[in-house]
Amino acid sequence: MERIVSAFTGSSDQLDGKMATLKRKLQGLESKQDDVKEELKQVEYSFSTKRPRKEVQHWLAEVERIKTEVQLKEQEVQESRSRWRNQELHRSVDKLTTDVEELAEQSKFPRGLTLESHEREGVPFPTNILIGETFQTNKSEILDCLMGDEDSAIGIYGMGGVGKTTLLTHIHNELLKRHISVSWVTVSQNFSIQKLQHDIAKAIGLDISKADDERKRAAQLAWAFQRKKNFILILDDVWENISLEKVGICVGENGRKLILTTRSLEVCRMINCEKKIKVQPLSNAEAWALFVKTLGNQTLLSDQIEGIAESLVEECDGLPLGIIVMAGSMKGVEDICEWRHALEEIRDVKHDDMHRVFHVLEYSFRKLNGSPKVQECFLYCSLYPEDEWIPRDELIEHFIDEKLVDGMKSRKSQFDEGHVILNRLENICLLEGSERHERVKMHDLVRDMAIRVTRVGPPRFLVQARMKLEDIPNEEKWSEDLVRVSLMANNIKSIPFNSSPPKCPTLLTLLLCNNEFLRVIPRLFCMHMKSLTVLDLSDTSIESLPSSISNLESLTALLLRNCEQLRLVPSLENLTALRRLVLEGSAIEEVPKGLEKLINLRYLSFENCCDLLTIPDGILSKLSQIEYFKSSGRVTLRGKEIGSLEKLKTFSGRFEDIGEFNSCIRLWEEWEPEEYVIVLGNCCFDRTGIGRHVILNEFAADSGDTLVWPRGTEYLKLDECHGITSLSHIATVKQPTDLRDCHVISCHSLRHVICSCCSNVPLFQSLEILQLEDLPMLTDLVERERSPSSAGASSMLPIINGHHRYLQLVEIIGETSDEDENRESTTAVMTMLPRLKYLYLIDLPELKSFCNSSIKVSDSLEHIRIGGCPRLMRITLLREEPHPSLRSIWVEKDWWDTVEWKHPQTKDVLQPYVQFIPTQLMPVVVIFSHERLQIASLFKMPKLTLECLINA
Structure with missing residues (x-):
């Protein structure tokens, strides 16, 4: 009996230890939850179009659920001293601990917490229009099954080319319209469980890259599925039985469903699809309607040709793929001889349906025999795996390598020719194009046809x-x-x-x-x-x-x-x-x-x-035909060698000092590459997009150092560059440049952006974005003089970004007298605001008033946000009559209740637009606008004053 009591007591002590560990891990998870909530709150209270990702919303809900379960379990543990159920509690606490650890691991959110404005969690697919009553009936039946509670797995089957994927594409897009979460994965022949697991994980936003075996990946996928509600997984082009359990697919509860396409009814049965829907070929009338639609209005059919065309369509046996490809090959053909020849070619085949559709596809390929280069380019696409989306640029690079496009042309002309070829193959329906026109793909039957052609x-x-x-x-x-x-x-x-x-x-x-x-x-x-x-x-x-x-x-x-x-x-x-x-x-x-x-x-x-440190002198200068050159960021290049490559169109490389940089740019005075990323200083290639970029990284400028500026530069970045006091002083520019975007970060010696003596320097005449961050010595945007010309300089600053929490402003635009020496500047600043859309006044503890009532504000003002301005008691920017474009006013309630209005009725007029926000928001400060300017914000600039901004 003593041993039993001792064992029970030891078990209780061990349970207490496990419970303490669980609570400690939960505290860490709650801390992460608070961080996530705070970041999402900042997004919510900004005018950003970002919104939380679904996996983030789901994660937050799971954390709340786990917290509740832990509280209940803690109570059970405390009460269990008089019960013989410690073993069960041990298992429960262990399970909760595992759940907390998994949630902590998921809190990394590799895709970020929010969707950017341009992102969508479900993107509709481009697709052909559905033709025929049968298609519409199938679509309605499938949607009814998906919306109902009975069928958790639905199989769509039918022969190749009959339109299963097209039907499913319409289903996918309809589900998105109904705001139902849906993920699409193409399986194809020769699938493996590992690849399918990774494809599904990618589709649902789950990282399983660290799971080193099939069972662990399946467990992670199953965990993710079990936490989803009203979710539909689409598996397209399934060829054989798939063990849903081995993969980690969990459907059947909380609206989780699976829908798949296959050529085999047996596959539907093996995967235990409760509902099986066969896609039948089109009727003759439906097939003719699809053919005419694909043929387009540009092809006029005479009565004689129309009869031949109807017979040609009948030979396609109602298979949409064959009809679409045949119509694509006959676009623009008005010679009856060609139509008769096409019909004769197709009728020569007396095999089964699949052989007939292959022959239709092959006929469309053979019809390109007048363009052997186009044929070769088409066949080249079959070298890629089945159902592979192929980047257009990658394909065209291969066309260039294989001399399938004119090798004597310039690189740009070769790419143009490559795109023309791919466009033609898309237009005749032998290739499918992506929505953004960046990739192409072969239908699996078209690829099979191409491989059949090349096999013999x-x-x-x-x-x-x-x-x-x-x-x-x-x-x-x-x-x-x-x-x-x-x-x-x-x-x-x-x-x-x-x-x-x-x-x-x-x-x-x-x-x-x-x-x-x-x-x-x-x-x-x-x-x-x-x-x-x-x-x-x-x-x-x-x-x-x-x-x-x-x-x-x-x-x-x-x-x-x-x-x-x-x-x-x-x-x-x-x-x-x-x-x-x-x-x-x-x-x-x-x-x-x-x-x-x-x-x-x-x-x-x-x-x-990364291990390549040098390119011996004299090698590059001998490669006189080079059009595209990118080097390792650790390699220091010679300016004269790069500058001597007169055919260079694309360049990425680093110069260690101003002398080498200037040597290159001087040789570029008569020409420049079409695209470049030039780094001066330490290795830093953070711009991978197309354009002309210059980056000064961890670069120390000596007195008198001046850059010879590439006139085509569109983007300039200075990061941790020391010794530079003004951007106006770093470059020698003889003519206007294309500079649009300038980022200056952690340059601790920078005092002002533009020197007033050269405020119209050509370097800045096209500037649209100026982002300033962590510049502790900055005092002015434009170096001040006694009689500044604000309009000229300020017109060059369309967007200003930066970082600092407390910008000490007393008045932004105050009441002035005729003698006020700043009156000219004040008027100039406000005349820059014809397109003002956003006004942020945040964390300005010394600000007392805003705007002289005599100054007219633009009718484009849409959003106002005021917070952390305890001394702001007078504001006349807001008019007493309804504003034509105003959409929202975000303010602190205490401030709104105490602010003074020149016209008492103003508050009532504006009340419908008001939304209250908590105090201590993110450190955004003030936003102005002029002809180009829409948003400006200033951060981490403790010495920047309002007078500097007005005098700019």
């Missing part, structure tokens, strides 16, 4: 992309007539040394990219590939390149992007045909030998090569 050739392709291969294909598959081989996105780990090198004398393209486990390639692997033009080993783990690469004299593109283990590259001196060399993200420590011999090189990238 010419040209002969070997395509086994994303087929879960662990070894390269057998020797017999490497036939001597192969032209292109794609083994991308597999699990190939090595190529056996004892295997015979493939004998492919006509091979032009070898794509081994995205085989992340590939480490070793035999030395002689490429010895029988004398015609090889493009070799892509990007995103592999290779440590060195095979020496046989050095003899590939026809090679035009060697792509080694993100080969993070690659240190050794053999001599390239024999590769004189090479036009594109990509080594970005590799571990090379020195440039490859023979680089200076590559006289035809047009594209060279050492970007993100």
Whole structure:
């Protein structure tokens, strides 16, 4: 009995310890919850269009639920001293502790707490219009099932090309309109549970990258699903049975549902779909309506042609994909002979429905025989994995490498030609385009057709992309007539040394990219590939390149992007045909030998090569054909070498001192690259977008140092630059520039932005955004003189951003007399406000009044926000009559109740716009506007006074 009591007491003590640990972890979680709430509160009380992400809202709700459960469990633990249920409580407390730890881990929110104004958690997909009563009936039936409580898994099945994905796309968009959370994942053939888990996690905003096995990932996904309500997961193009439990998909409760498309009824049964809906081909009338709609109004059909066209549509057997592709191929055709020929070609096939639709697709491809380059570009797309969205720019780079576009044109002209080709393929429905026109994709049946064409050739392709291969294909598959081989996105780990090198004398393209486990390639692997033009080993783990690469004299593109283990590259001196060399993200420590011999090189990238510290003098100047050059940020470049590259169109690199910077820019006086990011000082490449950017980072200017300014610069950033007292003094500019955006951060010697003696300097004449942050010595925006001309200088400051909590302002625009020497400035400031939309007065403890009543304020004013201004007792900016554009006034209630109004009725007129906010809001200070200005805010500028702003 004593042992039992002792065991019980020990168990109670252990339970107390667990409970104490749980409460400690909960306190940490509550602290994170408070931080999240505070950040969201700041967003709520601003005029931002941001809103909390759904996963953040869900997380906050889960924290509240856990807090309640912990309180209840704590009470149970206290009462359990007289009960024999400690074992059950142990399990409950352990479960709660695990839940708290998981919530703490999720609080990192890698995508941030809020959606930006341009983000949407569900984006409608572009889609074709649904034709026919059957489609409408199916759509209504599926939506009814999704909205009901009975069916948790719905299977949509039917033959390839019948329109399952199109139907589901309309369902997806309709769900978004009804504000229902929905995520879409394309499965495809050759799926793996691991890839599907990661795709689903990405779709629902869950990070499972740290989970190292299938079960852990499934547990995390299941946890995320169980906390969702009214959520629908779409799995498109399912080919085989998927164990929902193994993946971690939990549906059936709280409105969580699964909907999938497949070609097989058996798949629907194996996945236990309660509702199974078959998509049938279109009727003749529906098929004709779809054909006419796709053909468009620009194609006029005579009575004779219309009869042929109707027969042609009948041959498509009601399959929307075949009808759409056939109509695309006949757009603009008005010669009856061509229509008769098309019908004859299609009728030659007497196979089953699938063979017939393949023949329809192939006919549309063959119809491009007058444009062999377009045909080749189309077939090239089939080298990518099934259902892969392919970036247009990446495709066009390959077209350039393969000489499928005119190699003698400029880089810009080549890209234009590439886009024209892709547009044509989209227009005839052989490719699908994305909503933003940035990517293209092949329908899986269209891709199958392309692979069928290339399997028999010419040209002969070997395509086994994303087929879960662990070894390269057998020797017999490497036939001597192969032209292109794609083994991308597999699990190939090595190529056996004892295997015979493939004998492919006509091979032009070898794509081994995205085989992340590939480490070793035999030395002689490429010895029988004398015609090889493009070799892509990007995103592999290779440590060195095979020496046989050095003899590939026809090679035009060697792509080694993100080969993070690659240190050794053999001599390239024999590769004189090479036009594109990509080594970005590799571990090379020195440039490859023979680089200076590559006289035809047009594209060279050492970007993100962190171990590359120098490029020997004289090499770059010999590469006179270079159009695209990006170097590692750790490499110090020579100004004269870069400036001498007269064909350079895109540049990214760093100069260590002003002398090298100026040497380059002086050579650019007659021309400039179309895009560039130039860093002066320490390594810092924080602008990756297209444009012309200059960054001064941790740079110390000596007395008398002046930059020769690139006239096309659009963005300028100074970060921790010392010795600079005014932006006007850092640059010599002879003519107006294109500078639009200027950020100045942590430059502790900066006293003013613009010197009054040169306030109209061309450097600033186009300025639209000026962001100032952490500038403790700043006293003026414009250096003051006795008789400043405010309008001239201020017109250059469309947007001002900065950081400081307390800006000591007494009056922004006060009552003045005729003799007041600031009257001219006061009027000038207010005449800059014709487009004032936002007015923020925040944390101004000394501010007493705002605005002379004699000054007219713009009718564009929309939002006013006043907080932390305890001494502001008089404001005449707000009129007594209704304001034409006013939408909201955010104020502290205490202030609103005590503020004085010149006209008593003003308060009543404005009351409908008022919303109350708590005190101590975020440190935004004051916002003005003029012709361009909409928002301005000042932060971390303790020495900046109102007089400086007015005198600007």
